[in-house]
Amino acid sequence: MLLQRITLFGLPCFLTVGCAALAGRTETESERLDRFFDEAFQTELSEDPVRMSYMGMQDRAGEWTDLSEEFEAQKHFANLRNLERLHRENDFESLDPAARLSYRLFEYQAGLEIEGYRFRDHDYAVNQMHGLHRLATNVLLNVQPMENEAQAEAYIERLQGAAPMLGQIVEILERRERKGVLPPKFVFPLVIQDCRNLLTGAPFEPGAEASPIWADFQERLAKIEDLEPARRRALLRKAEAALVDSVGPGYRELIATLVRQESLATDDAGVWKLPDGEAYYRYRLRRSTTTNLDADTIHAMGLAEVKRIHSEMARIQAQVGFEGTLNQFFDHLRTDPSFYYSNDETGKAAYLAQATALIDHMREQLPRFFRTLPQAKIEVRAVEPYRERSAGKAFYSSPAPDGSRPGVYYANLYNMADMPRYQMEALAYHEGIPGHHLQIAIAQELVGVPRFRKFGGYTAYSEGWGLYSEWLPKEMGCYRDPMSDFGRLAMELWRACRLVVDTGIHHKRWTREEAIAYLEENTPNPSGDCRKAVERYIVMPGQATAYQIGKLRIMELRAYAETQLGEAFDLRDFHDVILLSGPVPLDILEERVHEWVALRQAKAKGSLRG
Secondary structure, three states, X not given: OEEEEEEEOOEEEEEEEOHHHHOOOOOOHHHHHHHHHHHHHXXXXXXXXXXXXXXXXXXXXXXXXXXXXXXXXXXXXXXHHHHHHHHHHOOHHHOOHHHHHHHHHHHHHHHHHHHHHHHOOOOOOOOOOXXXXXXXXXXXXXXXXXXXXXXXXXXXXXXXXXXXXXXXXXXXXXXXXHOOOOOOOOHHHHHHHHHHHHOOOEOOXXXXXXXXXXXXHHHHHHOOOOOOHHHHHHHHXXXXXXXXXXXXXXXXXXXXXXXXXXXXXXXXXXXXXXXXXXXXXXXXXXXXXXXXXXXXXXXXXXXXXXXXXXXXXXXXXXXXXXXXXXXXXXXXXXXOHHHOOOOOHHHHHHHHHHHHHHHHHHHHHHHHOOOOOOOOOEEEEEOOOOOOOOOOOEEXXXXXXXXXXXXXXXXXXXXXXXXXXXXXXXHHHHHOOOOHHHHHHHHHHOOOOOHHHHOOOOHHHHHHHHHHHHHHHHHHOOOOOHHHHHHHHHHHHHHHHHHHHHHHHHOXXXXXXXXXXXXXXXXXXXXXXXXXXXXXXXXXXXXXXXXXXXXXXXXXXXXXXXXHHHHHOOHHHHHHHHHOOOOOOXXXXXXXXXXXXXXXXXXXXXXXXX
């Protein structure tokens, strides 16, 4: 198959056409470049069995991705070779506009990876948010298919390979320790407990209830039809042996390493403590925001945004008739039980049901505001018990491209006091639709766009869209009452505070306690929420700054388009321009919108002359 380029709203888009349609003519520069992109992506993908599983592919489903230092070096040199080949084999000026965009994005992405190689050991490989210690459970419980005997065997192969994979994680931790890279002390009890949770129960503790992985395997094996009883028993024995002989020893070695490192860790929170820590943070800010904004500028931007949002909140406070200061209103929201579901199974079930209803209702409204809608389905689930204590407030897991796995909005219901009712709508819109699910599923379903663009990402683009998707439903009339709109503002305030707190921790050398105190003073969020958030920013430097920066840029671009086009502005077309190129850095997104506006204006002038 080859690609045929068309224009939609004046901008290049793609259709796939059969080779026969192009028979008898020479391959163009742009088509050759597309082939290079596909080859590079396929080579990288074929060396990453875990990513293949996330994409719904069955090849190498029994293997783990190599985590060794040698493999990291191989990937680095592959990036260098690909970038050199991109420049050597392609004349940028000879490419059509769509291929030029892909060229620039490939160049940008490869450059980021090459620059980041010097910091390959600076991140915290094991942390409470997304550490490598969760790799086995996230893949096996949430990604690994098991609907037939062959897939059950692949599941067992991954269990058997757990000890070597976990051993590579231990090597990573020890190498980083030698370089002076250790997470802060608070991280260790959380990740150690996560690991111990996986070894709690049978077959690690005979006679106890099944451990999470063992329970998952047994439950799914029972659903496979047409298995002879003897074969079913044999698979159970193999899986149990793999858990006892591989998973158990692998995690016990990892736990022992973490316990030892905990005694060496300090309470210093910021990455300024690391070798070349200041340069690393500058890189993290560039990578997360896709801008050259420095830490001081971002900090000041955050302070200004906090002030603006506080004033909007004060107006809603007056509207609902609460007398007192804004901070007193915050205290009221933290302590009044009417704003929370009960912290029991009934309350948790009610939360999930309401979150599902919100997404179902939003789905009905989308055609009025969006031309392009995804085919992939979305589900709402609670974060699993084995990781809910340490996991974040909420997050999204993308669907498999082939439709075999839906997108999932995960809500962390470990402590319902951290999940106020008045924030439910904004949270569902951000993680679900029109937020991450709409954006990511549309990107994955784009036809003809090189795969590195469909399955790549830029935090400022994706999270900026997520935060914009909290604001848009206000315009759509989806917030039910003043307090749900206050919840929207509370969520935006949270992201504005991130600009202050992230730079405060990593640039201004705030302590963990100072950062928590700032959030408690300036937001209505419960103390537990504030603590978890700060701990997240500590182990993911720079990432949290991308949300508000990305949202502000999208809002600026929409205001520009509305001003320039006037009555000719169509919001559905604007959303297509934002979404139908897939993820892009903010500067390129700005170019796309300006090109679209200019083409619309030119078309309007041509119509007038006619």
